[in-house]
Amino acid sequence: xxxxxxQEHAGITESSSADYAVSGYHHVHKALASELPAVAAxxxxxxxxxxxxxxxxxxxxxxDEKEKKDDAEDExxxxxxxxxxxxxxxxxxxxxxxxxxxxxxxxxxxxxxxAGVFAGADWYEREVFDLYGVLFAKHPDLRRILMPDDYxxxxxxxxxxxxxxxxxxxASE
Amino acid sequence: MSxxxxxxxxxxxxxxxxxxxxxxxxxxxxxxxLHLDGERIIDADPIIGYGHRAHEKMAENRDYLQFxxxxxxxxxxxxxxxxxxxxxxxxxxxxIEVPERAEYIRIIAGELNRISSHLLWLGTYLLDLGGxxxxxxxxxxxxxxxxxxxxxxxxxLTYSYGRFGGVTMDVDExxxxxxAEFIEYFEGRIPVFEELxxxxxxxxERTKGVGIFPSELIQHYAxxxxxxxxxxxxxxxxxxxxxxxxxxxxxxxxxxxxxxxFARSLIRIEEMRQSLKIIxxxxxxxxxxxxxxxxxxxxxxxxxxxYCFSVESARGRYQHFIVSDGSDVPFRHKLTTPSFVNVSxxxxxxxxxxxxxxxAILGSIDIVVPEIDR
Numbered sequence: 001x002x003x004x005x006x007q008e009h010a011g012i013t014e015s016s017s018a019d020y021a022v023s024g025y026h027h028v029h030k031a032l033a034s035e036l037p038a039v040a041a042x043x044x045x046x047x048x049x050x051x052x053x054x055x056x057x058x059x060x061x062x063x064d065e066k067e068k069k070d071d072a073e074d075e076x077x078x079x080x081x082x083x084x085x086x087x088x089x090x091x092x093x094x095x096x097x098x099x100x101x102x103x104x105x106x107x108x109x110x111x112x113x114x115a116g117v118f119a120g121a122d123w124y125e126r127e128v129f130d131l132y133g134v135l136f137a138k139h140p141d142l143r144r145i146l147m148p149d150d151y152x153x154x155x156x157x158x159x160x161x162x163x164x165x166x167x168x169x170x171a172s173e
Numbered sequence: 174m175s176x177x178x179x180x181x182x183x184x185x186x187x188x189x190x191x192x193x194x195x196x197x198x199x200x201x202x203x204x205x206x207l208h209l210d211g212e213r214i215i216d217a218d219p220i221i222g223y224g225h226r227a228h229e230k231m232a233e234n235r236d237y238l239q240f241x242x243x244x245x246x247x248x249x250x251x252x253x254x255x256x257x258x259x260x261x262x263x264x265x266x267x268x269i270e271v272p273e274r275a276e277y278i279r280i281i282a283g284e285l286n287r288i289s290s291h292l293l294w295l296g297t298y299l300l301d302l303g304g305x306x307x308x309x310x311x312x313x314x315x316x317x318x319x320x321x322x323x324x325x326x327x328x329x330l331t332y333s334y335g336r337f338g339g340v341t342m343d344v345d346e347x348x349x350x351x352x353a354e355f356i357e358y359f360e361g362r363i364p365v366f367e368e369l370x371x372x373x374x375x376x377x378e379r380t381k382g383v384g385i386f387p388s389e390l391i392q393h394y395a396x397x398x399x400x401x402x403x404x405x406x407x408x409x410x411x412x413x414x415x416x417x418x419x420x421x422x423x424x425x426x427x428x429x430x431x432x433x434x435f436a437r438s439l440i441r442i443e444e445m446r447q448s449l450k451i452i453x454x455x456x457x458x459x460x461x462x463x464x465x466x467x468x469x470x471x472x473x474x475x476x477x478x479x480y481c482f483s484v485e486s487a488r489g490r491y492q493h494f495i496v497s498d499g500s501d502v503p504f505r506h507k508l509t510t511p512s513f514v515n516v517s518x519x520x521x522x523x524x525x526x527x528x529x530x531x532x533a534i535l536g537s538i539d540i541v542v543p544e545i546d547r
Binding site: 022023024025028044047048049050051052054056057087089091093095096098100102118119120122123131144145146147148155156158 | 221222225227229230233265266268390391392393394395406408413414478479480481482483490492494496504505507509513514517518521546547
């Protein structure tokens with residue numbers, strides 16, 4: 001049903017089925033960041049809901065991983081090493097059919113907000129912005145949600161440190 | 174809030190009222206910026222984060238076992254459910270077998286915890302609405318549960334009873350007897366609550382038709398728990414995606430149609446009854462045997478990848494999203510909590526209601542602030 005539509009969709013670059021018994025996901029997809037609102041709309045039209053959304057900071061780790069597994073060619077590390085990965089989880093009520101959508105956002109790039117499709121994405125995107133510093137284009141109200149408004153830095157970034165001298169520099173600016 | 178002041182200047186007929194963060198009905202520190210037209214709410218903007226303790230950051234800085242004590246502190250009212258949920262998530266990823274007896278003990282402890290959470294909601298909700306007596310009744314009964322759990326876990330609220338592969342301590346005969354006694358006692362108490370609270374005309378006046386969730390919110394926000402079941406949808410993670418051994422138990426998922434504060438209250442009362450049913454079945458069937466798996470690896474290294482695990486907490490769907498890079502420290506651990514979802518809907522739910530109902534609505538979704546902020 002939605003599987004075929006997703007495979008035909010231009011925004012989906014890669015699809016595979018996952019081992020639900022272990023991972024909790026039925027399908028895993030990779031999507032283009034710019035096409036996410038369209039992909040989200042497809043899920044919405046087919047009755048799925050947005051279970052959660054978050055971000056993973058893979059900017060530094062991609063380089064480390066490369067050293068670790070030099071024998072196996074990893075696709076992700078071969079791509080752009082410095083990137084955030086946004087994670088969207090869509091599911092259906094009643095009988096679970098969980099889709100995991102991931103998309104890469106290079107450092108300094110902004111993502112497209114899907115708050116216009118799923119109203120619930122509003123707070124999730126604010127949280128990602130707050131904790132990772134990823135900007136969402138066309139978000140209705142992008143401001144910090146958990147940290148104080150005048151806070152400097154994005155705590156869930158892997159290179160974040162409370163003692164980061166840059167924080168003081170930024171504060172004095 | 175400089176933008177707020179601008180809007181006020183443009184529109185003289187409406188005003189903003191700041192409710193909280195120090196307000197008794199927010200049960201912790203939550204702030205609501207209410208946009209009002211007279212006494213009617215135009216918009217509500219919940220400001221969260223006052224209780225943010227960076228649990229997700231902490232998870233990334235310690236190994237899987239070291240995060241265990243954090244889990245029950247995320248939601249201190251259903252700490253047992255949260256603690257066991259984390260164990261179950263890790264066990265599922267690493268395929269650790271849990272002994273039968275431990276599974277039954279977990280069911281009993283988890284459902285007792287659910288009842289105690291609902292009892293606390295009942296007491297404090299009525300307190301929000303101005304009724305002091307039910308608070309005392311609710312806490313009296315809740316104390317009995319805390320005593321039962323205290324005996325075996327050593328804690329009253331922030332349990333760390335679960336371990337990967339089982340539970341820390343076996344329960345004794347006294348625990349089982351006390352639990353059986355409690356079931357019998359509490360079955361007789363539920364009608365008292367129904368008469369005292371649900372049947373009370375003031376309670377009905379304050380909750381019926383108040384805080385109705387618009388049905389489109391279900392899909393937009395992925396609602397779950399009592400908020401969803403009060404809208405006529407019999408969805409419960411324990412039934413939809415059975416974890417642990419829940420598929421062995423017979424219980425109903427209560428539903429209501431109205432979607433208002435009153436319906437949510439009825440759901441919670443009925444859920445306590447269903448939890449008693451589950452506990453009674455578990456007490457009947459509990460086998461003897463070990464409570465810890467024989468072989469649990471000391472270093473836990475889940476294979477690299479993304480994992481998702483959901484349980485039904487007292488407030489709805491609680492989800493772990495764990496990303497492993499193959500090491501013994503999670504690369505990312507996201508916690509999706511039902512209170513976060515419920516509070517994020519408030520701007521849509523409160524609009525159109527009266528200011529005096531804001532407290533009734535906020536209480537009816539059973540918020541636990543530390544769980545929103547994590």
